[in-house]
Amino acid sequence: MISTVQQESAPETTTDLKQLAHDLVLRAMSGGATAAECVIREGDEFSTLVRLGQVETLKEAGSKSIGLRVFRGQRAASTHSSDFSREGLDRMLNSALELAKITSEDPFGGIPEPSQLGSLSGDLDLYSPDVYSLPGEERISYARRAEKAALDSDPRIKNSEGGSFDAATGHKILANSHGFIGEYQRSYCSVAAVPIAQDEKGAMQRDYWYSVARNLDRLESPEHIGKMAAQRALRRLGARKVKTQHVPVVLDPLVATSILQHLFEGVNGDSVYRGASFLAGKLGQLIAAPNVTVIDDGTIVGGFGTSPFDGEGIPTRRTVVIEKGLLNSYLLNTYTAKKLGLQTTANASRGLAGTPGIGPGNYFLQQGARTPPQLIGDVKEGLYVTEFLGMGVNLVTGDYSRGASGLWISGGELTYPVEEITVAGNLKDMFMNISEIANDLEFRGAVASPTIRIDGLTVGGE
């Protein structure tokens, strides 16, 4: 019998936390700061894992933490804490003010101008308390159903790492010394299955599938997830190596998304101003094939990468990063925009500690017109990649070399599974050589890509 325990005491209300953030900013200013910014994050998480029909883990918790960034003129420092006691907060404040005496004067530092600050209006549909509405037994049942669907789908699915159901809510508050105070809540739930297929020789292959949504209604059925996961594991059985060769490579949406993430790192203002990106200095130039248009949009209602304001309190927006192959914009926060003499794209991401980084809104490659089977149908001999392994990507040079597995394409059809091979090239060439983009764009996170075909890569094997 599983049930949930109610909070014994009421949590602090939103107003209290907003007031707290505001007060800390004021105290920093009266303590000698010339600008200050406070962030508070609180969240709840629930997760359960069912393995071979039995509950293996149940986890439930809530947490809260606070971060402060202060400026003394052009010197900046930050502190953070999970201790909300009077002494804990005093210590955090005083440490920040002290620490800001030892950093360097940086003429490009500072919080945004007052005129830049603000928050998108209207309901962005980011929060649905229904992710917690299921009773405990029902949550476990989601996980159990996903795993069962995988185990029942084929006798070769003999083992499993389990089925899982996760839910989480988060609440973020940001206040700064220009008087900005903003907050938003987001929710999330997911169901996943990780089955293991085994062939007659005893060789095992594992794969997974999942669905993620901001509310429970939009979650795909656990049965569908389990079946998909099983199919993905089964199709890997009997995988072999292939000979070293140069062939067209088709990437499924999940692995194509990883290529898009490398592009994100390449247009990230932080790497660009330091010349640490293979795309530094390429603004306005042709960096990808003419069919490639990449967009970052933090304003899409209900999106996984949506928020009313960025990590510095600037309303999020839509930015065309690559338009028909031309590099149209970098992705920037206030600091990197100043360094490059450009305007911020409202992509500041703010953790608790340190200076703001740069993060995606809803960041995606625009889809094409043809179906994935049509893309594959054009390939005489080639590789369909379903998984990359490792981190062999050098963003300074663009050099790319990763482990891969997938299916061999022969005569326009997916044939036998392959593994223990490498895929290598250079990102500069790879973006120019995206010869096809399919019509299957679907968001499973903030970054998404349809199926793509890239020509001219080296497949390393025997």
Add this chain to the structure above:
Amino acid sequence: MDRNPFFFQHYGLTENDLERYLAAALSAGGDYADLYFEYLSSTTLSVDESMVKSASQGISAGCGIRVISGERTGYAYTDDLSPARILHAAKTAALIASGPAKTPSAGFQQKAARSLYPVTLPSVDAEITAKVELVMRADAAARAYDPRIKEVRANYGDELRNILVVGSEGTFAEDSQPLARMNVSCIARNETNSARGSSGGGGRVALDFFFGEKTPEYFAKESARQAILQLDAREAPAGDMEVVLGPGWPGVLLHEAVGHGLEADFNRKQTSAFAGLIGKKVASEKCTVVDNGTMPWRRGSLNVDDEGHQTQETVLIEKGILKGYLSDKLSAKLMGMADTGNGRRESYEHIPMPRMTNTYMLAGEDDPEDIIRSVKRGVYAVNFGGGQVDITNGKFVFSASEAYLIEDGHVTAPIRGATLIGNGPDALTRVSMVGNDLKLDEGIGTCGKDGQAVPVGVGMPTTKLDRMTVGGTARKDPGGFMQ
């Protein structure tokens, strides 16, 4: 017992409180419960463009409560250490079980603890100006190395983690775990090319480590050297060939190829490619691989693991034969094997699981120069970025960041970064020579598993593998490659 642990001093905890919390955790039955108190303070500093652009300090404290009932684990945590919140979390974790309440054993037993990192002044409490000096010196040294070094970033980070673990069977273990690390990354540029280099190190050491043993200049020069070298690197070959791994950090091979596959949880669930292979030959007889959490000052070392169990040296592979797994409390109990003290977690928010500490291969008898001389055509890889493994099918990769061609027994041209890929259960069967030059890494490794990151160490002597797949791009054979 004469105790005055950190949490008794700072949070007014008493043994009575601990017993009360454990009783709440076992209020619905369950075989075992434990509490993990953590207080983590940390500092980070970074220099970029010769300016100290960021400085940060933080505190994170909380308590994680676990209840085990058969194979089931209930877990809850709180970052509010008030009795009401801890009791609430204990009752939440208790819901995994369903039976009559159990009583934790009365009284706690604290075992004599090791002292593998006896720092007098933890670096986190040291003067910040000394840390600023470290990153500024690193910046200056890297820039002075060569005018082609155009960008330098130096980071310093340290932490002190105070933990207290108490278990319902009477475990009482506390530890104060320092950890410090420096990193220097450089970008070199000439008329035509850009290249990067990086280096770093540290351990469970005090600040003076960086003023004596391993200075900022040491890491800065190493980082700059790699960046300059890479400016002229040529394309790496592609396909199967002989590979020689240099000593030290290339031990990441062991971490990926065998280490993860030997973590007991995967073997209990029969999801590892190594499941059922104990006593079988999984490597050449020249290979003996251990995991050792007891090495003084090392990044991967611990006096006690995160379940309060003493760490140890565990032989994983002895002369090619698979000897044992790395276990935590749950796996040990369910598999009827000894707890090897490898139960680790990222923080109080996380459930412990079997993890590596410092994993390395013992030295062999071959002269490293003979090993190179024995290779007609191959790759010599001395530095790596990181790696990854699929536990179930055993396929693993690791990515070389500094590598050279070997031609007719000589190390020749540097090559661009390339991923090496292999199959865990048979990669080490292809080890034909093992050097006498065992070295451990500098202390920068972080291992991720199920979303939890923990510090680890790796090491190995110069080692020759007769065949591995190298993931280069070279289309044409520069001198006999890709035959």
